[in-house]
Each structure stands twice: as C-alpha cells, then as structure tokens.
Amino acid sequence: MNQAGLNMGPRHARVFGPAVSYTKKLTTEQKVDHDQDIIGAVSLIWSIAQAALPKDALQVIYDHLSSEQLPTMQTRDVPPGSGFTLHFDGVNYFFPHTKQAPPEVYISRAYGAYLYISLCWSHMLLIHCSPAHWDRSHCQYAIAYIADRIIDFSHQDRQGQHALTCNAGGNYVDVELGTVVESAPGTLILFQPRQRHGTTLSYGACNYGYAITFSRHLIDGYRELSDEAKAGYFIKPMDSNEEGVVYE
Structure with missing residues (x-):
C-alpha cells in the first residue's frame, strides 16, 4: 500500500507535507509522469463518485472539505493545479475544468x-x-x-x-x-x-484499488498550520485579485 497526496510522515517523525511514494531512484521527469498518472486516475474516480453516490452522503464530504478548507490532490513533484490528464493507448485526454480529487489517497x-x-x-x-x-x-x-x-x-x-x-x-x-x-x-x-x-x-484473489480518505491525524496536522503555510498547498493565483481554488 502506498499513500499519495498529503500525509503526516512516518510515526517516529511526524512532518506534514506531500507523501514520498518512491523506493527507487527516478528522474524528475519520471516522477512527474508517475504522479500525473496517479492524480488523473484518482481524480477520475472522484468524478465517478460524485456522479454515482447518494447526494446526502456526498454533501457530508463536501461540507467536510469546505469546513476544513482542504486543498486538492498534489505531490512533491506536481503542485496543486486545475484539471487532470489521462493517458490511454498513447492518447492524452485533458479535463481542464474538472476539480482534482481530495488530498489524501491510498493505492x-x-x-x-x-x-x-x-x-x-x-x-x-x-x-x-x-x-x-x-x-x-x-x-x-x-x-x-x-x-x-x-x-x-x-x-x-x-x-x-x-x-x-x-x-x-x-x-x-x-x-x-x-x-x-x-x-x-x-x-x-x-x-x-x-x-x-x-x-x-x-x-x-488480489485486488488493486484506490481509497480516498480523511484521516484524523492528517486533519489535526493541517489544522496546526498557519494560514500562510496552508496557502502553500493551494493553486497559486495568476493575479493578485484572484484566489486559490478551494472546495465549495
């Protein structure tokens, strides 16, 4: 099991930030490609969930994301952004206006x-x-x-x-x-x-899957950050009058 997105680090050294999911040396380009694939896959699952799950349950999740002001999915090599890309049979499919998944994911x-x-x-x-x-x-x-x-x-x-x-x-x-x-x-x-x-x-039987979670230790760590530190996990505005993306 690997964690992607934000985490609190190992049990013996709690540090809030993007998870490290690699056990071998990769180039920066390879890491970016890998992370973009993960973000695309999980964001697609998140989109499917929003279309298929009961509205009352989704509202509970939306309210949680909004009340905690959580950012979207990101990694150490891919900053928060808008939209995601999927790669199928050598073709890139880009969804520029679709929100990315919440920030805590397990593969x-x-x-x-x-x-x-x-x-x-x-x-x-x-x-x-x-x-x-x-x-x-x-x-x-x-x-x-x-x-x-x-x-x-x-x-x-x-x-x-x-x-x-x-x-x-x-x-x-x-x-x-x-x-x-x-x-x-x-x-x-x-x-x-x-x-x-x-x-x-x-x-x-061997199942391969993803889980979008909202663990208590991650939220507790996020709450301890200053507003300035939290801002670093959101999309950087292109103009001083714009705001970073948050869940509504």
Whole structure:
C-alpha cells in the first residue's frame, strides 16, 4: 500500500507535507509522469463518485472539505493545479475544468484486514472471529474503488471439485451492517471508516484499488498550520485579485 497526496510522515517523525511514494531512484521527469498518472486516475474516480453516490452522503464530504478548507490532490513533484490528464493507448485526454480529487489517497495491492465468516442455512451472515478495525477519520464517509482483480487459480482453494468461485475472496465486510461487498473490477464503495470493517480471506484473489480518505491525524496536522503555510498547498493565483481554488 502506498499513500499519495498529503500525509503526516512516518510515526517516529511526524512532518506534514506531500507523501514520498518512491523506493527507487527516478528522474524528475519520471516522477512527474508517475504522479500525473496517479492524480488523473484518482481524480477520475472522484468524478465517478460524485456522479454515482447518494447526494446526502456526498454533501457530508463536501461540507467536510469546505469546513476544513482542504486543498486538492498534489505531490512533491506536481503542485496543486486545475484539471487532470489521462493517458490511454498513447492518447492524452485533458479535463481542464474538472476539480482534482481530495488530498489524501491510498493505492493498494492485495489489501487485507481479515474476517472469518460463514453463511448459515438461513443465509444470515455469521462472524466467528472478527479481527476487524475502525479508522480514526474526521469525515463520516470514505471512498474505495476496485480497479482490477487477479485470481491465482493455482491456489489450493481454487482447484478441485469444491473450488471457490471467482467472486469469493478478498471482499469488503461491514461488520456492523453484516454485509459483504464483492470486489469486482469497477466496484465503487462508500463506507463509514469509523464503523468496524475488514475483508474476507483472499484465497489467491488480489485486488488493486484506490481509497480516498480523511484521516484524523492528517486533519489535526493541517489544522496546526498557519494560514500562510496552508496557502502553500493551494493553486497559486495568476493575479493578485484572484484566489486559490478551494472546495465549495
């Protein structure tokens, strides 16, 4: 799992600023290309979420972004800006007037917070053991998107007469609601991070996805910044009479 956008640094050295997501040496140009791809992908997911999710839940997120005066997605090598670009089959698609995603994003591969579950004959969900968790979030909601799903069919539970179906494994579980959301590619999940949640065992299933979150430690760190320091995370105005972009 990697974090993109703003963060508070490692636990032993809390420093507010854009996350560092690289484990190998890259040129500045490579970093910019990589970060622009991430910003484009997450901003597209954010646009889809705004078109698909319930309006009342979206309003809660909008109110949170506005009340905290949060900036948009950015990295150490790509400053805040307006619009985003997507690259498909060698073609660039530019969306100049579409707002970028909120500033805190996680990119995950094979994420798991396992729950052991079974279905009884009445199809009621029973949780035998629940090492679930909840997240310290300032906002009531967070958003997750499953971009892809790859299954290792050599896994022992995917073979033989009683092999698991493709939709089993690595699925999101809301413990308090007692529901399981199958992690099919293209699945958009609106969840409440302060409620207990987790995932089923993977059984060789590997999900790739993104999460737009609003963690408490990030907001607390942002609140401690001076107005002058906060201004550095917004789009720089081209004219002294203009203002940086904020959420409405």
